[in-house]
Amino acid sequence: GTVGEIDALLFQVDAPDIVEVLSNQTVNGGAIAYTKNFTAINAVLVTLQTNALGVVTVETDKTIPLAPKVTGYNSSHVATSGAKADITIQGY
Numbered sequence: 001g002t003v004g005e006i007d008a009l010l011f012q013v014d015a016p017d018i019v020e021v022l023s024n025q026t027v028n029g030g031a032i033a034y035t036k037n038f039t040a041i042n043a044v045l046v047t048l049q050t051n052a053l054g055v056v057t058v059e060t061d062k063t064i065p066l067a068p069k070v071t072g073y074n075s076s077h078v079a080t081s082g083a084k085a086d087i088t089i090q091g092y
Contacts, residue, residue, distance in 0.1 A: 015039070020034050022087045068089070
């Protein structure tokens with residue numbers, strides 16, 4: 001018989017996306033409290049709500065892959081807690 005040999009094998013899995021939308025979350029620099037079971041988080045979209053605290057920008061820290069953090073900053077780039085935001089997390 002003939003003996004075959006595999007030179008290369010490409011195995012690709014297209015895992016279904018998981019999306020969780022969290023409304024009216026307090027931005028305090030802590031980890032986002034999501035409820036779905038993510039294996040990996042690809043994107044975190046944060047929409048800052050109008051607030052009286054002077055928070056004008058938000059930054060997402062994904063240093064810990066499954067525990068992203070969101071911090072709000074005032075116009076002087078000083079971390080300011082308490083503003084509300086809508087957060088969408090996407091991953092698989």
